[in-house]
Amino acid sequence: MATQQRRKHGPHQALVARLLGLLALVLMTLAVPSRASARDRAIRVPVTIHVATHEGRSVVSERRILASIRRANRELAAFDIYLDVEKIQPMVGGTRIETPDHRFELARRAPRDGTVHVFFVDRVRLTSKRKGDRRVSGMHWRYHGLIKDIRAREYVAVAHNAPTTTLVHEFGHAFGLAHDTNDDNLMCSCRRGLDPAFTERQGRRLRAGARRYKKRNRKR
Numbered sequence: 501m502a503t504q505q506r507r508k509h510g511p512h513q514a515l516v517a518r519l520l521g522l523l524a525l526v527l528m529t530l531a532v533p534s535r536a537s538a539r540d541r542a543i544r545v546p547v548t549i550h551v552a553t554h555e556g557r558s559v560v561s562e563r564r565i566l567a568s569i570r571r572a573n574r575e576l577a578a579f580d581i582y583l584d585v586e587k588i589q590p591m592v593g594g595t596r597i598e599t600p601d602h603r604f605e606l607a608r609r610a611p612r613d614g615t616v617h618v619f620f621v622d623r624v625r626l627t628s629k630r631k632g633d634r635r636v637s638g639m640h641w642r643y644h645g646l647i648k649d650i651r652a653r654e655y656v657a658v659a660h661n662a663p664t665t666t667l668v669h670e671f672g673h674a675f676g677l678a679h680d681t682n683d684d685n686l687m688c689s690c691r692r693g694l695d696p697a698f699t700e701r702q703g704r705r706l707r708a709g710a711r712r713y714k715k716r717n718r719k720r
């Protein structure tokens with residue numbers, strides 16, 4: 501019995517250790533210096549990253565996770581918003597998000613801790629067209645219902661093969677942005693151009709949305 505347990509534990513522990521290493525790497529590269537003049541305006545958003553695993557291995561490469569976070573912070577830094585990754589942790593299963601039940605199940609794994617919960621998974625499929633991304637590589641959702649534990653919180657999911665712009669696109673939704681039709685815009689749901697960005701107007705909305713998020717999730 502003990503050996504069986506250990507066998508189950510071994511790869512998991514190793515994965516946790518590797519993800520901790522990744523977190524250290526993220527923290528190092530994310531020490532983005534805030535522009536001094538604007539330091540008091542900086543909005544820092546705490547983030548927890550969950551990485552889906554299959555047979556003890558993460559379904560998304562660490563390089564891609566890191567690239568997505570760096571990209572998001574590069575784009576958001578223009579508006580003095582910073583994602584502070586507090587935790588990167590493996591989750592058993594949860595590799596696909598294809599039904600509302602899948603989303604619900606993931607949301608329930610995410611403790612109410614004031615962080616935006618990001619799930620890196622194998623596959624994402626939309627069930628409603630409301631927030632339809634034509635190229636579905638990511639998703640953002642929240643609940644408006646009555647279940648206290650999960651409502652009015654932000655959840656973001658990114659597929660294993662998503663472009664590095666997907667994470668920041670989904671944060672755009674989380675902070676209130678709708679789609680844009682320009683392919684040089686990060687909120688385009690089309691195949692985005694080579695160097696898409698947010699507009700100044702979107703930047704102002706992002707800041708308002710990020711502030712709203714922090715207010716809603718303030719520890720009581």
Ligand SMILES: [Zn+2]
Pocket residue numbers: 631632633669673679689
């Ligand atoms: Zn979208």
